[in-house]
Amino acid sequence: MANEAVVTINTDADVVAARQKGRELATELGFVSTDSTLLATAISELARNIIRYAKHGEILIAPVQSGDRVGITVVARDKGPGIANIPLAMQDGFSTSGGLGLGLPGVKRLMDEFHLVSDANTGTTVTIKKWKR
Amino acid sequence: MEVPILKQGLYLIASIQAALSDLDLVHLRDALAEKVGKFRARGVIVDVTVLDVMDSFASRTLRDLAHMTRLRGAETVIVGIQPEVAFAMVQLGLTLEGVDTALDLEEGLAFLDKKTKRHPSRG
Numbered sequence: 001m002a003n004e005a006v007v008t009i010n011t012d013a014d015v016v017a018a019r020q021k022g023r024e025l026a027t028e029l030g031f032v033s034t035d036s037t038l039l040a041t042a043i044s045e046l047a048r049n050i051i052r053y054a055k056h057g058e059i060l061i062a063p064v065q066s067g068d069r070v071g072i073t074v075v076a077r078d079k080g081p082g083i084a085n086i087p088l089a090m091q092d093g094f095s096t097s098g099g100l101g102l103g104l105p106g107v108k109r110l111m112d113e114f115h116l117v118s119d120a121n122t123g124t125t126v127t128i129k130k131w132k133r
Numbered sequence: 134m135e136v137p138i139l140k141q142g143l144y145l146i147a148s149i150q151a152a153l154s155d156l157d158l159v160h161l162r163d164a165l166a167e168k169v170g171k172f173r174a175r176g177v178i179v180d181v182t183v184l185d186v187m188d189s190f191a192s193r194t195l196r197d198l199a200h201m202t203r204l205r206g207a208e209t210v211i212v213g214i215q216p217e218v219a220f221a222m223v224q225l226g227l228t229l230e231g232v233d234t235a236l237d238l239e240e241g242l243a244f245l246d247k248k249t250k251r252h253p254s255r256g
Contacts, residue, residue: 012155019186020152037185037217041225044188103189106225 002028004062007047009078010055015047018059022074025061029070031132038110039072039130045103046076046126053102054080054123064129071112071131079123086118136161138168143175144245145207146238149183155190162198169207176245177202180238182213192227199232208248210234212241 002025007018019040026036043059050057057078064073083089083102092105104126108114113129134157139146145168147161165177179195181187187195199209210233214222222228233248235241 016152016154023185034217034220037215038221038224040186041188041218041221044186045225048188048190103225106189106227109224110221 002063004060007059007061009047009050009057009059012051015044015051018047018061019044022061022072025063025072026130029063029072029132031072031130035130035133039074042107042110042128042130043074043076045107046074046128049102049104049124049126050076050078050080054078057123069131071129073127073129076126076128077123078125082120082122082124083116083118084120086116090116136164138164140172140174143173143249144178144242145169145172145174145176146178146180148180151183152185153191155194158191158194162194162201165198165209166201166205169202169205174207175249177207177209178238178241178245179209179211180213180241181211182215182237184213184218185215187214187218187222187227189225189227192222192229196229196232208233208245210241210244210248212237 005021007014007021009018022043023036023040026039047059060075062073064071089102089104107128111128112131115127118124134151136147136149145165147165169177195211202209212235214234233244235244
């Protein structure tokens with residue numbers, strides 16, 4: 001099975017690097033092109049949030065298997081200030097006018113699974129999964 | 134990576150060649166706002182055919198670009214958004230509201246011709 005990759009996120013160029021890594025792995029695993037695009041876009045948003053709110057962090061991109069299913073899991077981790085109001089951050093305004101403007105409801109819509117852990121002491125970890133169709 | 138900007142008649146055409154960082158996009162926005170004045174352009178085409186991801190920052194920057202050039206007296210049309218990219222954008226709630234779009238360069242030129250057509254002067 002393909003290898004996992006960790007991309008350190010420090011600058012805006014790393015956002016591009018992270019999403020390209022995601023697309024590479026998706027292509028390698030035989031994802032349909034649309035799903036590769038959805039995955040790359042979600043990674044881009046998560047990487048962007050790291051730079052904007054935490055300055056530094058990392059994104060792990062790894063293949064996952066569950067029974068017959070093959071997929072990709074992405075873990076975006078930072079030690080930033082954390083999200084004070086998670087329900088508000090997940091509130092869907094379907095645009096920047098609603099929620100906190102983190103784009104997290106949008107990322108959730110792009111993916112099959114979405115998990116968010118955040119607090120002021122440890123920072124924020126977003127875990128997303130996309131299964132191959 | 135800098136985006137080449139070509140002048141064709143009254144129009145400026147920015148043809149994106151590869152994935153762009155945030156900084157590249159901001160440079161493109163500012164360069165076009167400036168060049169509209171320098172070349173007295175009436176229309177701007179931004180060709181995003183090669184972009185495989187259009188995230189919130191890219192969408193916002195293109196929207197700002199279109200509004201800035203309009204304030205400078207030129208119409209902007211974004212061309213070449215790929216179907217998969219459009220799908221991802223809609224899922225994210227990025228609709229480029231208030232920004233003109235066209236299928237490709239050819240349609241973009243036709244759109245600008247129609248939009249910037251000057252009314253015949255009365256006489």
